[in-house]
Amino acid sequence: MSASLLTKGFEVELFTGRSDGRVVGVAAEAAAALSGFVTEPDHRNLEYITEPDADYARQLALLLEPRRRLRHWLQDRGLTLLPGSTLSLGDSRRFERSDPSNPYHGFIASAYGTRVVTASVHINLGLTSMDPLFAACRLLRCEAALLLALSASSPFLDGVATGAHSQRWLQFPLTPEQVPLFLDHGHYIRWMEEQLAAGTMRNIRHLWTSVRPNGDDRPHRLNRVEIRICDLISDPRLLLAITAFAELRLWQLLDDPDAHDPLLASRLSPDALAELADANDQAAARRSLDSELCDWRSGETITARAWLRREIDALWPLAERSGLAPWLLPLEAVLRDGNQAIRWLALHRQGESIEAILSREVVWMEEQERTWDPAPLNTEALHPLG
Template identity: 65%
Template sequence: MTRNRLLKGFEVELFTGRPDGRNVGIAARAQRELQGFVTEPDHRNLEYVTDPLADYDAIPEALLSPRRRLRHWLMEQGLTLLPGSTLSLGDTDRFERSDPENTYHSLIEATYGTAVVTASIHINLGIANPAELFAALRLVRCEAALLLSLSASSPFLNGRITGAHSQRWLQFPLTPARVPLFLDHQHFISWTNQQIQAGAMHNVRHLWTSVRPNGPDRPQRLNRLELRICDLITDPEVLIAVTTLLELRVQQVLRDPEQHDPLRDSALNLQQLEELSMSNDRAAARSSLEATLHNWRDGRERFCRDWLEQLIDSVTPLAQELGLKQQLDPLAAVLQNGNQAMRWLQSIDSGESIESVLRESITAMREEEMRGVCTPAERTLG
């Protein structure tokens, strides 16, 4: 069964701070003292990357083991891990450099400021064949808003309710401002070189969009699809469910591109699809599961929840064939109870403060890490 599944890897960005939810930067020290962690330009968040795995059973431990190690180290500093994808209680007036000598970080600070100081989950699926990769990219680009809606976890900024469910995606500077749905690999190579020559991109990494091709030598050598739109999902069961839905949709377009590739099965042209996807992404960032979106097949309005329910129904037979029905099941609870942002806002409506809901979620993160195999010492960590 595993041989029919794609390789999956995760880039996990996390905020560090105090148990009261206040951000404290320590990423540079963490990189020096802990193996497997890297810094972001601002030292209030850091990142780790999991090895590619096809087997879903191994993913929870791959996701949680680095978190446990990091948490144990943070405890020695009186710190903890923070939920959410923005500086919920933090200070956005000040950029806190992790590496003052890094010239690329200087560029990011000067150009974007703290708009880039966010935490997220990047989901990578291994696809080596270029034609298959770009068909998958087109489909995922047109449905990325649905995956953001499941993951939204950033309704706060600077101790205030922003009015959005994913403040992260609304504030994050998409770069370049317009990115086409690529026809094929050569289109991507030519476009990337043009953007770098024009200064719209400073290097091959400087492509910040909802989903992009990635590989060992961009833009020429590509081997994976990288979904970048999702907010931080701390619950591994929900993250695996979102990943399962993503993989199943990609498996569908790989098996039957005539029915699932927007290049072949849409009444809209590529420019209209680009505009539709960007509009959907913004709508999902504002209202997530409550958003009104537009279907890429015909441009008609679809309520986000209805679209997701239909999509889950459509992939369920394939999930059963690949032995992934159980991994998909947690999405039903998200659709019924809301994503992290919606549950936080419901608690606020019930009289809780931002600080209290963050403290509760900090505890929940710790409990998530203890569900798997961990030592008695780790079960006592703060």
């Protein structure tokens, strides 16, 4: 069924620094020296984007190749790639501009400060028909908290444990503060035009929410749904597992909109659904897999871990038929052992310093990067949660 797979692509933001976990900014120099890399407003992190491709093995190769080039360039300067999505060891007191002449960067620095100095990964899934695209936006927004629960990797800031699992999502300035559940393409266009006219958005890119429509000529020409809520996922296989989970949920939606489109399958109003989704996102940022969320279908309270188990149970036959079951398997370890934030916090409670935790993860990232190859997991397609 590979011909039926959705195209997908990734925007990956990374911190660079020393092997002890201290951030060192080199974004402008790296972007000038390496093709495919672009700067963020603060020079301590930079971004690369993979080409759209439906095949998961191909995407694994596309995710790894820029990382390996960047790592080689960094090694000549005594630097490396860092895990996590916040300035774990500091310093969040100051903004370090990557391009002092860029007026948009100046606006970001003055309006938001280091709240935006985070690393993350954005998942783009291709849909070109407008009704399915906006249905996908609704479903993914109502379940975005599950994706954050799987990916949370930012429990530290400025050398301390913040008490959250995704400090990144708690501090990042959602803009505008209230974003509706878009009813259709026309609703989205009108709302965008109103925000731009009112100044609550500076430009068409200035829609910072968990899930948004995307395309080459927003708001009119759209061709993908962009999931923006995930923390940085250091392990590309886990990133692809989360992507496969989201894609399979969209297949369920496309096959049976009445059962999976929140606009059709929930008794809540669109405004109430938007409020529910945002509240769930905040809860997942605080306790990730152990957070108590509100199910958009029934209104019942359920932990993120239990909700994920239920959804994977329901989509597993589809995963097997489509050949995506092997790509889902990394989710088993997350649900069993915890995400990166949960594992780090457990080590920290046992007395390990943040420096030691990050240093170990830096080594793990480099070792795994050398051994990964673009093939699915070599294991039987057994139900990982059975």
